[in-house]
Amino acid sequence: xxxxxxxxxxxxxxxxxxxxxxxxxxxxxxxxxxxxxxxxxxxxxxxxxxxxxxxxxxxxxxxxxxxxxxxxxxxxxxxxxxxxxxxxxxxxxxxxxxxxxxxxxxxxxxxxxxxxxxxxxxxxxxxxxxxxxxxxxxxxxxxxxxxxxxxxxxxxxxxxxxxxxxxxxxxxxxxxxxxxxxxxxxxxxxxxxxxxxxxxxxxxxxxxxxxxxxxxxxxxxxxxxxxxxxxxxxxxxxxxxxxxxxxxxxx
Amino acid sequence: xxxxxxxxxxxxxxxxxxxxxxxxxxxxxxxxxxxxxxxxxxxxxxxxxxxxxxxxxxxxxxxxxxxxxxxxxxxxxxxxxxxxxxxxxxxxxxxxxxxxxxxxxxxxxxxxxxxxxxxxxxxxxxxxxxxxxxxxxxxxxxxxxxxxxxxxxxxxxxxxxxxxxxxxxxxxxxxxxxxxxxxxxxxxxxxxxxxxxxxxxxxxxxxxxxxxxxxxxxxxxxxxxxxxxxxxxxxxxxxxxxxxxxxxxxxxxxxxxxxxxxxxxxxxxxxxxxxxxxxxxxxxxxxxxxxxxxxxx
Ligand SMILES: Nc1ncnc2c1ncn2[C@@H]1O[C@H](COP(=O)(O)OP(=O)(O)O)[C@@H](O)[C@H]1O
Ligand SMILES: [Mg+2]
Numbered sequence: 001x002x003x004x005x006x007x008x009x010x011x012x013x014x015x016x017x018x019x020x021x022x023x024x025x026x027x028x029x030x031x032x033x034x035x036x037x038x039x040x041x042x043x044x045x046x047x048x049x050x051x052x053x054x055x056x057x058x059x060x061x062x063x064x065x066x067x068x069x070x071x072x073x074x075x076x077x078x079x080x081x082x083x084x085x086x087x088x089x090x091x092x093x094x095x096x097x098x099x100x101x102x103x104x105x106x107x108x109x110x111x112x113x114x115x116x117x118x119x120x121x122x123x124x125x126x127x128x129x130x131x132x133x134x135x136x137x138x139x140x141x142x143x144x145x146x147x148x149x150x151x152x153x154x155x156x157x158x159x160x161x162x163x164x165x166x167x168x169x170x171x172x173x174x175x176x177x178x179x180x181x182x183x184x185x186x187x188x189x190x191x192x193x194x195x196x197x198x199x200x201x202x203x204x205x206x207x208x209x210x211x212x213x214x215x216x217x218x219x220x221x222x223x224x225x226x227x228x229x230x231x232x233x234x235x236x237x238x239x240x241x242x243x244x245x246x247x248x249x250x251x
Numbered sequence: 252x253x254x255x256x257x258x259x260x261x262x263x264x265x266x267x268x269x270x271x272x273x274x275x276x277x278x279x280x281x282x283x284x285x286x287x288x289x290x291x292x293x294x295x296x297x298x299x300x301x302x303x304x305x306x307x308x309x310x311x312x313x314x315x316x317x318x319x320x321x322x323x324x325x326x327x328x329x330x331x332x333x334x335x336x337x338x339x340x341x342x343x344x345x346x347x348x349x350x351x352x353x354x355x356x357x358x359x360x361x362x363x364x365x366x367x368x369x370x371x372x373x374x375x376x377x378x379x380x381x382x383x384x385x386x387x388x389x390x391x392x393x394x395x396x397x398x399x400x401x402x403x404x405x406x407x408x409x410x411x412x413x414x415x416x417x418x419x420x421x422x423x424x425x426x427x428x429x430x431x432x433x434x435x436x437x438x439x440x441x442x443x444x445x446x447x448x449x450x451x452x453x454x455x456x457x458x459x460x461x462x463x464x465x466x467x468x469x470x471x472x473x474x475x476x477x478x479x480x481x482x483x484x485x486x487x488x489x490x491x492x493x494x495x496x497x498x499x500x501x502x503x504x505x506x507x508x509x510x511x512x513x514x515x516x517x518x519x520x521x522x523x524x525x526x527x528x529x530x531x532x533x534x535x536x537x538x539x540x541x542x543x544x545x546x547x548x
Binding site for chain 2: 093101141155159
């Protein structure tokens with residue numbers, strides 16, 4: 001991504017962000033609240049398109065292809081780049097239907113295939129054992145918060161994306177549920193490129209390979225301070241701003 | 252006691268007083284008609300389903316049938332159009348002059364006195380096109396001022412669905428319509444159903460708009476074996492003149508002749524008031540039930 005700025009109406013929320021996300025890795029976005037982490041995350045799957053007044057400029061490349069080019073359909077892009085929300089948002093339907101929701105809409109109707117997708121996705125999301133007995137009877141909304149979030153991850157995996165974006169996926173969960181999500185991210189990194197926003201720096205240091213630190217300037221526009229290997233950011237960052245933020249929070 | 256506290260107590264007491272008065276009036280209305288009807292022996296199956304008679308109390312069967320017929324016909328037109336309008340206004344329309352105009356006319360039409368809508372129906376169906384008094388004409392008059400209301404209620408129910416739920420679907424690469432169809436509408440259904448039932452109550456009780464459109468002719472009996480939908484004598488035909496319960500009550504009270512007019516009118520009013528009450532209570536119940544079913548708790 002290069003030169004990316006985002007405006008909400010006249011307000012510039014993010015300015016001139018340039019960064020590269022290596023495939024099959026976990027990149028964490030950290031920084032103070034309101035510095036534009038969610039906004040930048042939404043640039044990767046064009047979810048900003050859905051926000052009235054939001055305007056994105058600059059270039060975002062996925063496998064070398066500009067995702068904002070007129071030829072690219074947002075609907076197609078979002079199948080390749082999944083998003084897990086801060087608040088678990090399962091659909092008002094059974095667990096099974098939640099997981100196969102994407103594949104069904106994309107035209108898969110063979111029962112066996114859907115069964116296989118559901119089982120595979122739920123196993124990957126470490127939810128299968130807990131829900132396999134009432135897959136079709138129980139509503140996704142009847143699960144606990146942590147289970148709901150894993151269901152949302154399973155739902156995202158079910159459409160087989162290349163990239164999974166997560167916007168503070170554990171911030172609404174208790175510590176045990178959070179731990180499970182973190183374990184899950186560690187397992188998923190082998191197959192997916194993951195970008196995770198988190199306000200929890202221990203979490204960033206535990207789950208990510210690389211960390212991007214954002215902050216905001218006098219004009220409240222967010223910008224990227226630095227992006228480096230997570231170990232480097234947390235032990236020996238290049239920028240004083242990063243150092244202050246990290247030590248301020250840890251110390 | 253501080254002044255604020257006194258004012259607060261006073262306001263609370265006043266509101267309670269008003270609430271109790273409203274409930275008392277409501278119960279009074281219901282009790283009055285139900286007791287009167289029961290006293291006249293008008294709350295029996297033979298009254299509900301029997302044919303009208305000049306020499307005894309008889310029944311209101313054909314009239315009740317008409318009420319239900321007009322209600323169903325009106326809802327058949329109003330529900331799909333109302334939901335479609337609600338979806339359009341909530342999901343597709345861009346705020347601008349068009350939506351402002353639509354909203355303005357929605358409010359305007361809903362507040363036009365129904366007797367005026369009835370007179371318009373008279374001019375259109377009865378005088379200009381010479382179709383005459385028909386159930387269809389009555390239903391269309393009812394559609395005119397219930398459709399904008401239902402569309403508005405549906406729009407509100409759809410707008411109340413949180414953005415996160417829609418975005419959750421869109422983030423999976425589904426289209427706008429798929430998202431509406433499979434996620435937004437199921438979540439909006441409880442609100443829409445409540446809107447439909449409240450509308451149904453209004454339709455069922457309406458008289459003014461129907462006097463000039465579905466007419467005042469009181470049928471002696473109906474031949475339910477006549478299934479010719481274009482034959483105005485068939486009760487199943489949308490072209491049959493259809494006096495409904497509310498219109499019938501108005502007619503009995505204004506020009507009713509005969510020995511049992513009072514009892515029949517009281518009985519009809521009791522039936523009407525109870526039906527509308529049932530609509531409203533079931534609106535709340537059904538809305539809550541659907542809410543629970545959908546959240547799966
Ligand atoms: N939908 C929106 N409309 C207007 N302003 C927004 C919207 N979303 C976010 N913003 C603004 O953009 C800035 C960055 O927000 P966000 O990306 O949510 O930050 P973060 O995720 O880092 O907390 C904030 O100042 C916020 O108020
Ligand atoms: Mg955020």
